[in-house]
Amino acid sequence: MQDLLTLPARSAKPREGGITHVIDRGLSIAEVDGMVEVAGEFIDIVKLGWGTALATANLAPKLERYAGHEIPVVLGGTLTEIAIAQERLDRLIAWVHELGLRHFEISDGTISLEHERKLDLIERLSGEFTVLSEVGSKDDTGAITPPYRWVEMMRAELQAGAWKVIAEGREAGTAGIFRPNGEVREGLIDEIVHEVDQRRIMFDAPRKDQQVWFVRRFGPEVNLGNISAGDVLALETLRLGLRSDTLGIGLSG
Numbered sequence: 479m480q481d482l483l484t485l486p487a488r489s490a491k492p493r494e495g496g497i498t499h500v501i502d503r504g505l506s507i508a509e510v511d512g513m514v515e516v517a518g519e520f521i522d523i524v525k526l527g528w529g530t531a532l533a534t535a536n537l538a539p540k541l542e543r544y545a546g547h548e549i550p551v552v553l554g555g556t557l558t559e560i561a562i563a564q565e566r567l568d569r570l571i572a573w574v575h576e577l578g579l580r581h582f583e584i585s586d587g588t589i590s591l592e593h594e595r596k597l598d599l600i601e602r603l604s605g606e607f608t609v610l611s612e613v614g615s616k617d618d619t620g621a622i623t624p625p626y627r628w629v630e631m632m633r634a635e636l637q638a639g640a641w642k643v644i645a646e647g648r649e650a651g652t653a654g655i656f657r658p659n660g661e662v663r664e665g666l667i668d669e670i671v672h673e674v675d676q677r678r679i680m681f682d683a684p685r686k687d688q689q690v691w692f693v694r695r696f697g698p699e700v701n702l703g704n705i706s707a708g709d710v711l712a713l714e715t716l717r718l719g720l721r722s723d724t725l726g727i728g729l730s731g
Contacts, residue, residue, distance in 0.1 A: 485718045485719065485720075486697070486698040486717065486718055486719060486727060487698075488698060488699070488717065488718070489699060491519065491522065492522070493522055494677070495677050495699040495700075495701065496698060496699035496700065496701065496717065497522040497523065497642075497680060497701040497702070497703075498520050498521055498522050498702060498705055498710060498713060498714070499522065499523050499524075499525060499644075499680055499701070499702065499703035499704065499705060500513075500521050500523070500524045500525070500705050500706070500707055500710060501524075501525050501527045501649060501684075501703075501704045501705065501706065501707075502524050502525065502526050502527060502530070502540075502707065503527050503530065503649075503706075503707075504527075504530055504534060505540070505707055506536065507536060507539055507540060507543055509707065510540060510543050510544065510547075511543065513707045513708075513710065514547045514549070516710070516711055517710040517711040517714065518547055518549070520710050520711070520713070520714045521549055521710055522549075522550075523549070523550045523551070523552060523581065524544060524549055524550070524551050524552070525551075525552050525553070525554055525583065525703075525704075526551060526552070526553050526554060527554050527649060528554045528556045528557065529554065529556055529557045529560065530554070531553050531554070531557065532557070537577075541577060541578070541579075545578070550579075550580060550581050550608075551579055551581070552579065552581035552582065552583050552610060553574060553579070553582075553583065554583065555583040555584060555585030555587070555610075555612050555644075556585070556587075556588065557570065558570065558582070558583060558584050558585060559585060559586065559587070559588050559589045559591075562589060562591065562599075563589050567599075571603070571606070574607070575606075579607075580607060580608055581607055581608045581609075581610065582603050582606070582607035582608070582609050582610070583609075583610045583611070583612065583644075584596065584599055584600060584603065584609065584610075584611050584612070585611070585612035585644075585646070586612075587612060587614060587615050587616040587646050587654075588615075588616055593631060593634070596611070596635070597634055597635065597638040598638075600635055600638040600639050600640050601638045601639050603639075604638070604639025604640065604641075605639075608641045609639060609640045609641055610640065610641060610642050610643075610644055610680070611635040611638075611640040611642075611643050611644065612643070612644040612646050613628060613631045613632050613635065613643050613644065613645060613646060614628070614645060614646025614647070614653070614654035614655065615646065615653065615654060616646065616648050616653050616654070625665070625666050625669035625670060626669075628645075628666065628669075628670050629669070629670055629673040629674060631643075632670065632674045632678075632679070633673070633674060636674075636678055642678060642679065642680045642701065643674075643678060643679055643680070644679075644680045644681075644682060644703055645667075645670070645679055645680065645681045645682060646682060647681070647682030647683065647684065647688070647704065648682065648684075648704075649682075649684055649704050650684065651682065651683065651684045651685045651688050651704075654682065655667060655681065655682065656688065660685055660687070660688065662688060662691050662692075667681075667695070671696075676696055676700070677699075677701070679701060680701040680702065680703045681700065681701065681702055681703065682702075682703045682704045683702045683703065683704065683705070684704045684705065684706065686709070686712070686716075686723075689702060689705075689709075689713055689716055690716060690723040690724060693716050693717055693724050693727060694723075694724060694727065697727065698717035698718065698719075698727060699717075
């Protein structure tokens with residue numbers, strides 16, 4: 479069946495590009511197994527959203543299951559922000575090590591965190607983990623961060639040691655790189671990628687229309703985050719041009 483159609487080339491796992499970053503909002507073990515059964519080869523990393531890792535009743539077996547499927551797990555950046563605000567970041571770091579996780583997310587979308595301190599934390603954490611740093615605010619009511627600041631922060635955080643920078647969009651796709659109605663801030667994206675290699679960026683894109691926009695704009699190897707568990711296979715078909723929205727994407731003829 480692989481020779482049935484000509485499809486865009488996709489990187490194999492472990493990938494540096496074309497990453498699908500999935501948000502686990504509280505999946506059961508059976509749901510994890512179902513997701514992996516259907517689309518496991520397309521899942522590159524799973525984030526346990528917000529602070530769900532501290533509230534869920536199935537953390538240990540869930541992490542064991544993800545590890546068994548060779549899918550990396552990262553805790554939500556909100557948990558990091560809470561730990562910073564309560565001056566308990568060292569406790570969180572130690573706990574993440576105890577859990578056996580190799581990735582760490584640092585964000586400042588909710589708390590006020592001086593950027594120099596954030597850079598110091600990224601540099602420190604990158605010596606122990608693969609760091610994802612998130613740029614942008616979760617507040618969709620305040621002043622919009624100008625494009626040059628996005629560029630400055632992304633460049634600095636990559637230089638400090640971040641593996642990828644996440645362009646904030648919230649799990650609802652209504653802030654940061656999106657307008658409150660979910661529309662992509664196209665001018666902002668264009669200015670960012672003019673200065674920052676888009677292969678080093680992971681764009682939050684929880685909604686189908688947002689995923690379509692990014693796949694059309696950057697092709698099947700674009701890095702996309704905050705993907706719902708039930709949307710992984712659908713996203714892969716968008717990447718491969720197997721839906722009318724992206725028909726023929728990535729093909730020269």
